[in-house]
Amino acid sequence: MTEVIARSLRLSSPPDTVDTVQDLLATIWAQTPGLDDADRMAAELAIVELTANVIEHANEGGDITLTLSVVVYDERIEATVTDSGTVDRVPLSDGSMPESLAERGRGLPLMKLVSDSVEHHRVDGTNHWTVVRARRTASARTRRAMPSISIAGVIDEMARQRALDDMGILDTPPEERFDRVTRLAVQLFGVESAAITMIDHDREWSKSLAGLGSEEVPRTESMCAETVKGDVALVVPDLLLDERFAEKAQPDLFRFYAGFPLYAPGGERIGAFCVFDSQPRHFTVRETEMLRDLAAWVQQELTVSQELSRASEVQQGLLPQKLLSMPGWQIAGVCIPARAVGGDFYDWYPVGEGAAFTLADTMGKGIAASIIAATVRAVLRSAARFADVVGAIDAASASLSIDLDNAGVFVTAFHSRLDMDSGTMTYVDAGHGLSIVVRPDGSSQRLTSSSPPLGVDPETEWTQQTVDLNPGDTLIVVSDGVLDLYDGTLGALDNLAALALLAQDPWEIIAAIRARARGVTADDVTVLIVRRDDAV
Amino acid sequence: MDITVVHHPFGVAEVGVAGRLNMVTAARLREVIQGAVDEHHPNVAVDLSRVVFLDSSGLGALIASLKAVRQSGGELKLVKPAEQAQLVLELTNMSTVLAAFDSVEDAFPHD
Structure with a gap:
């Protein structure tokens, strides 16, 4: 015993x-x-x-x-x-x-x-x-x-898991830049399947999978979990004939395996790039070298991911962190980029006896859009010194027009100021048009746009509009990515209005949208909500 | 750790150590042996038969004491190291430098 x-x-x-x-x-x-x-x-x-x-x-x-x-x-x-x-x-x-x-x-x-x-x-x-x-x-x-x-092994595993968690890659949606490599591997080696896997706690998760197999496999059944134990290629021509791995073989499904470890920036082995097949096969030295080259390619893409995830942190940091102190009002916002970074942003900050609220959507996605978005945010913030929203948007438009023109993009924006005592909100809607006010009686009003987006025409005469937010009213401003969470049309605004009536507070609305956005964000999803408390 | 010192009439201080001779007790052994040297006992016999544990710190104290005794013109020898102490002496190749004997009389014959 x-x-x-x-x-x-x-x-x-x-x-x-x-x-x-x-x-x-x-x-x-x-x-x-x-x-x-x-x-x-x-x-x-x-x-x-x-x-x-x-x-x-x-x-x-x-x-x-x-x-x-x-x-x-x-x-x-x-x-x-x-x-x-x-x-x-x-x-x-x-x-x-x-x-x-x-x-x-x-x-x-x-x-x-x-x-x-x-x-x-x-x-x-x-x-x-x-x-x-x-x-x-x-x-x-x-x-x-x-x-x-061995306890040393446990400590290694701790370091490995932490490095993997820090990569921020787990459970992210498929990406073409990885899928490209697995597809190529399938063709190049003439195998049924290729995958980019990460070994996470007790499972193997695939960032990319071409061919057959499942996205998630128990670690005990994973061959890539064996590959991450070493720094060399693991090639098994026939799993059934190899007593070390025979238990992992699945006749007519999983017989051949070749994998190469993938590393975190600190050198920890976090996963593997692998090819596998239902039939046993020979893998030549030349093929092993090719596998290593493809793994190096994946490795490079992983490094880019790491940089992107840092960029993502920076961008999230540009969103307003502090709650505004506005008795009688509830303010909430969320921004879920489709990729690591995106072209949407929302912003709020105190101005006079109230606050300014902005939501903007840059044409395009990814890094290029995020750079423009950060610029628009900075310019609009610095225009807060102007007495009204028209002055602010005018100044912003003037200083942005050259940049936007050079980049060949335009930005739709909702920019507003709220007098928190009277509830009067003045706003300029630059080609955005995705704002509604939902009243407690169940009616809703869409704030239509009468101006073009920023970056279209530097000579634009901006029009200031006004809406009154009475007790119990909710203003919801969204980016067009939110429409895609419903039917993709303006009819989605009715869904949002219904959501607003049911929700106890703005955070409940945000939680509902966040839940819908899980895993299916083809476009950036951004929401800004301003709700006036019910009259006491 | 317990240390006892017996002054033999033939110019030998017999230092008996019982217990653990480790990082905690090493310094005390050095002081005791230095004290014996200062009292004009040229030779020191360290009885290790009741040492249950010797480590590198204890060994370091023995080597430092050996050097101190030699500087006063004497010699330091070990008496009956217990099994574990003997193991450490052998592993560190110190059993030739710190020679061990069966008794104080064997270590320092005085005929």
């Missing part, structure tokens, strides 16, 4: 010392039947040398906190030490003893001598040490029966 003894201890030095560690070890040894003296002495020596070294050096002599865990299995004794010391470089590789009369420097070499494996990893500013001593008493049978889970 396999009995595992595990003890964990948190130490702070001072006052804790290696004596605290040795007292713990004494209780563990007492509970371990049949423990060989040589194993006990070796494990204790290794663990004491390790903790002494951490106490003395990891924080350059300063106070330190560390956690020690010791696990005694039938066939090995494993100890991990986790500390938050500042020292991240450890001379582990040099296991030689110092000259004979030296008083120091024997600790780590001694630890290496008496253990079967010593590993050090630094993850997120924390040192993780693992020392393993294989027990001499372990029989070949128990050795085989034990699952080979």
Whole structure:
């Protein structure tokens, strides 16, 4: 019977010392039947040398906190030490003893001598040490029966998962730039399927899949989970004939596999680029090289993804973060770009005895549109000094016209100012026309547009319009991506009006739209809502 | 850790160590041996038969003491290292530098 003894201890030095560690070890040894003296002495020596070294050096002599865990299995004794010391470089590789009369420097070499494996990893500013001593008493049978889970492996997996999460790629919609590569691989190798997979917790998820197979596979059945264990191509001509992987084979569905690992920017293996087939086949050295080249291509696209996800963070940061302090009013907004970044934005900021509200939609999507959107936002904000919305939009239009002309794009915008006491909103609608006011009696009014978009005609005479927001009224401004969530026509505005009547507050409306937008955003989806509280 | 010192009439201080000789106790052993040297005992025999645990810090204290004793013209020798201590001495190739004997008399014959 396999009995595992595990003890964990948190130490702070001072006052804790290696004596605290040795007292713990004494209780563990007492509970371990049949423990060989040589194993006990070796494990204790290794663990004491390790903790002494951490106490003395990891924080350059300063106070330190560390956690020690010791696990005694039938066939090995494993100890991990986790500390938050500042020292991240450890001379582990040099296991030689110092000259004979030296008083120091024997600790780590001694630890290496008496253990079967010593590993050090630094993850997120924390040192993780693992020392393993294989027990001499372990029989070949128990050795085989034990699952080979090493604590170092667990730490590697933690770093790997974090790197993958940071990529922000999981569960994102398919992208042509990845699909292109998998399609090409299918043609190039004449195989049934090719995939770009990510190994996420207990599943394999495909960013791109050409051919047969499912987007998600349990990790235990995944061949790519095997590929990420190494830095080389994993090629299995016939899974059924390979005892390591025979269990993963599916006759007439999954027999041949070749994969190459994919990496996060920090070098962690997060997934694989692979080809597979229902028939066994030979894979030549030349083909393996081609597979590696295609994997390198995917790798490059992944790096672009990483940059885009950073750009996305920057753009989300441009959306208003602070709630306006407007007693009697509720304000909410959301912007869900179709890609990492988009050409839509909404904005609000205090002006005089109220606030300015903007929603704009740049023609096009992606990075180019996002750069224009950021410019429009900045220009409109700086025009807040003008007394009215016409002055502001006029100034913005004048300074944007050259940029928009050069880029060959135009921007539709709803720009307004609200007097929060009277509820009077003045606005300019530059070719946008997707704003409605929903009244508590169930009626709704669309705020029609009478002006062209920004960037069409620099000589435009902007027309200012007015709408009164009475208690219980809700103004909803959306981008045309929201229409696509319904039937794609202006009729969608009726759906929004119905939604507004049912919803308790603006955030409920946003939550409903967000739920609809999940996974199907072909266009940027942006919503701005201003609701006046019911009269008391 | 317990340390006892016996002053033998033939110029040898016998230092008996019991318990763990580690990072916590190493400095005390050095002080005790230095004290014996200061009291004009040229030779020091360190009895390790009751040491249940010796690590690199304890070993470092023994080597530092050896150097201090030699500077005063004496010698430091070990007496009956326990099994674990013997293992550490061998693993670190120190069993030749810190020679071990079966008794104080064997370490320092005084005929």
